[in-house]
Amino acid sequence: MFKKVLVAEDIDAVNSALKKFLLGIGIQEVVHASYCDEAYLKCKKAHLEQSPFDLLICDLSFRQDHRDETIRSGEELALILKKEIPETKIIIHSIEDQPGRVKKIISYVDGYVCKGRNGMNHLEQAINHVYQGKTYISPDIEQTLQQKNVKELSxxxxxxxxxxxxxxxxxxxxxxxxxxxxxxxxxxxxxxxxxxxxxxxxxxxxxxxxxxxxxxxxx
Known part of the structure; x- marks a missing residue:
């Protein structure tokens, strides 16, 4: 099982629930970041100190406030980290289910889980799949992506x-x-x-x- 996980999520209640859940399935260390820039810096620092995060669980949407953020979305964060620290596993955990956007994002992450009624069960499955070197897409998203009318843009x-x-x-x-x-x-x-x-x-x-x-x- 992964030992060190970073959660990038800007809603405190969701963060607390995720931390409790992750510790409950055997992950030893769970670190939280409320902003994408903060998550990026924590990943880079841990990598440079040779104590990298095994897994990033990241939302897509982050509320904008007074801070001047360079990285404004989980999509940007995932793409940057996959280029700079490719060994970091990334699972997107989001309410976003627009098939066109999802199809683009899953091309460079390791898992995609939709928040919802069965979200935690799917997240646990995703973590296990990704730990084994597989990719995972939650069933509701996978069904949507199989639709023939999903638009793809170059x-x-x-x-x-x-x-x-x-x-x-x-x-x-x-x-x-x-x-x-x-x-x-x-x-x-x-x-x-x-x-x-x-x-x-x-x-x-x-x-x-x-x-x-x-x-x-x-x-």
């Missing part, structure tokens, strides 16, 4: 949509893509891609398209 699609949502015109997007070496960068290519995306998501206009992908939490 990095190119996401980049266009993010720029559009930030108020960039298609001419400006074309210029930025050219500067960044992101192809195809011609305005006609971007217009065609947006037309394809509008058809795929059933949107009549670009603002409606952006509204849909934001609602689905794809950007």
């Amino acid at each position: 990095d190119y699609d996401l980049s266009i949509l993010k720029h559009l949502s930030q108020g960039y015109t298609q001419d400006q997007i074309s210029s930025r893509f050219r500067e960044q070496g992101l192809a195809p960068f011609s305005k006609s290519s971007i217009e065609k891609k947006l037309k394809d995306l509008r058809e795929e998501f059933g949107a009549n206009t670009n603002p409606q398209l952006i509204s849909i992908v934001i609602t689905l939490q794809l950007i």
Whole structure:
């Protein structure tokens, strides 16, 4: 069983319940972080001191307050840690169940568990699977991901949509893509891609398209 676990969770009641649960299944040391930056620094410090965390259990959403945070979500935190300390196992523990976003996240974490009625049972199963070197997705999420209508967006699609949502015109997007070496960068290519995306998501206009992908939490 894992010996040293870091929980990144900003709700005190959830943190207390998780700590009690983790100690109850035999984990020796449970450390808590309320912010993503704090969790990152604790992971880096433990790694440098050659006493790393075996496992990070992380929520996706963190409330913003007066602190100026560099890492604003569990998704960002997981991605950074997988690049910098790849041996750290990561389980996402979140209420988020939008299939498009989940499908993207599970490509670089070791487990994904939805908070809910059976959440703790699924979390224990996830911990056991991940400890054995396997990946784990809670059954409710796995069933959702098997739906044929789950939307997948490429990095190119996401980049266009993010720029559009930030108020960039298609001419400006074309210029930025050219500067960044992101192809195809011609305005006609971007217009065609947006037309394809509008058809795929059933949107009549670009603002409606952006509204849909934001609602689905794809950007």
